Amino acid sequence: xxxxxxxxxVAVAKEKHFGRAAETCFVSQPTLSVAxxxxxxxxxxVLFERGSTEVSVTPMxxxxxxxxxxxxxxxxxxxxxxxxxxxxxxxxxxxGIIYTIGPYLLPRLIPAIMKAAPQMPLLLQxxxxxxxxxxxxxxxxxxxxxxxxxxxxxxxxxxxxxxxxVVAVPAGHAWEGRKSVTATELKSETMLMLGVGHCFRDQVLxxxxxxxxxxxxxxxxxxxxxxxxxxxxxxxxxxxxxxxVLPASSVPEKPSKRDLLRYVPFEKPVPDRRVVLAxxxxxxxxxxVEAVRKAVIESELPGVHMxxxxxxxx
Numbered sequence: 571x572x573x574x575x576x577x578x579x580v581a582v583a584k585e586k587h588f589g590r591a592a593e594t595c596f597v598s599q600p601t602l603s604v605a606x607x608x609x610x611x612x613x614x615x616v617l618f619e620r621g622s623t624e625v626s627v628t629p630m631x632x633x634x635x636x637x638x639x640x641x642x643x644x645x646x647x648x649x650x651x652x653x654x655x656x657x658x659x660x661x662x663x664x665x666g667i668i669y670t671i672g673p674y675l676l677p678r679l680i681p682a683i684m685k686a687a688p689q690m691p692l693l694l695q696x697x698x699x700x701x702x703x704x705x706x707x708x709x710x711x712x713x714x715x716x717x718x719x720x721x722x723x724x725x726x727x728x729x730x731x732x733x734x735x736v737v738a739v740p741a742g743h744a745w746e747g748r749k750s751v752t753a754t755e756l757k758s759e760t761m762l763m764l765g766v767g768h769c770f771r772d773q774v775l776x777x778x779x780x781x782x783x784x785x786x787x788x789x790x791x792x793x794x795x796x797x798x799x800x801x802x803x804x805x806x807x808x809x810x811x812x813x814x815v816l817p818a819s820s821v822p823e824k825p826s827k828r829d830l831l832r833y834v835p836f837e838k839p840v841p842d843r844r845v846v847l848a849x850x851x852x853x854x855x856x857x858x859v860e861a862v863r864k865a866v867i868e869s870e871l872p873g874v875h876m877x878x879x880x881x882x883x884x
Contacts, residue, residue: 573645575869576638578602579617580708583635586624620862639707646709647852658675659687665862666702666714668693670770670800671845674819675715678869687861690839695717699769706850713849713859715866717769720884728881730866731874734818735777735841737834749839753777762803765796769812770843774815777841807831817843818873821835827841845874852882 579592582602592599598856610617617631627635667676676694683692695702695711702714703723737756739745755779764771795811797803803814808830821833847866848860867876 571609571612573642575605576642578605579631579635580638580642582606582625583620583631584708586626588625600780619646625752627789642711643707643850643852647854653741657689658857659861660689661714662691662693662799663712663855663858664693664695665785666697666705667698667713668699668702668714668716668769670764670768670817671715671717671802671819672696674817675869675871678871679739679865682865682868683861686865687858690858692863698767700767703848706848709850710721712853712855713847713862715847715862717773717843717845720846722884723848725848725884726851726853726864726881727877727884729877730845730847730863731871731872731876732842732844735774735815735836735843736818736821737813737836738804738807738816738821738875739813739834740807740866741830743747743813745813745834746832748834750835752837753826753841756813756815760795762795762806762812762814762864764798764800764803765798770800770817773841777815804831819871821873823872844877848884 578595581594582588585591585594588603588704589599592602606617613634615630615634617634619626619628623818637643640808642678645792672694680692683690695705697705699716699720700784702711703720703725704715705711706714706725707723717733720727737745737751747750760777761774795806797806800816800820804816806812809815816833822829825831847859847863853859867878
């Protein structure tokens with residue numbers, strides 16, 4: 571049994587396809603298939619059920635794949651321990667960030683990191699929360715900036731900031747001059763939301779649960795539309811299609827009077843989200859993580875409340 575074989579079975583379990591798994595491992599499919607068959611014979615168990623279109627993990631295979639992930643993580647820790655004897659702020663840091671934070675934080679974060687740790691270039695991965703968690707567990711990224719709540723993944727979490735939500739409406743909307751609106755009032759409007767898979771969508775639905783029914787097409791009434799990104803939704807609102815909820819960091823600090831959007835605060839208690847920095851408990855370059863935390867604090871994102879709380883295990 572080798573670490574390479576363990577990487578192969580983890581890849582197949584993740585991709586559910588031998589060809590795609592081989593591509594991610596940078597080997598030919600026959601090489602990967604032969605290695606997995608050899609491992610199955612050595613262990614005396616079937617790890618995967620081979621279907622015509624998809625590969626599924628057997629119950630015993632699932633347990634072995636999970637153990638393989640832990641073995642690979644511990645093996646990776648050996649390299650991290652070796653690096654820790656050197657300067658932890660030298661060398662690339664693989665940073666993940668969710669779609670609804672990246673466009674607004676990164677333009678401020680990257681210059682701050684370049685100033686604080688010029689020999690630590692960021693290798694960025696923008697993705698959905700669940701994908702980033704999988705990448706963290708697999709060691710494909712070192713740390714990630716995401717929003718709570720997160721599923722229990724055995725990670726270390728460092729609170730970064732609390733970010734309030736605001737309502738965006740088209741210019742000329744009846745709410746344009748309002749000092750605030752309530753979450754309940756949203757149910758009377760046509761709402762524009764992110765598609766399934768975005769955690770911010772789920773957070774908006776918590777603010778206005780009635781929208782979940784409309785989003786599902788209940789009663790045959792179309793009261794919500796979906797967009798692929800916050801910027802797409804912003805343009806749809808500007809076009810008069812409806813209203814939306816945005817995180818404060820996405821709102822211009824000084825909106826132009828020619829802007830086709832108007833931003834209205836929520837009544838108190840204002841709904842918000844907590845943004846955190848997450849990393850594996852076994853990750854040893856903690857000064858690099860701290861450098862990212864400090865750079866986020868120094869970025870001074872508009873409208874958010876920066877936090878100075880200790881990290882804690884999830």
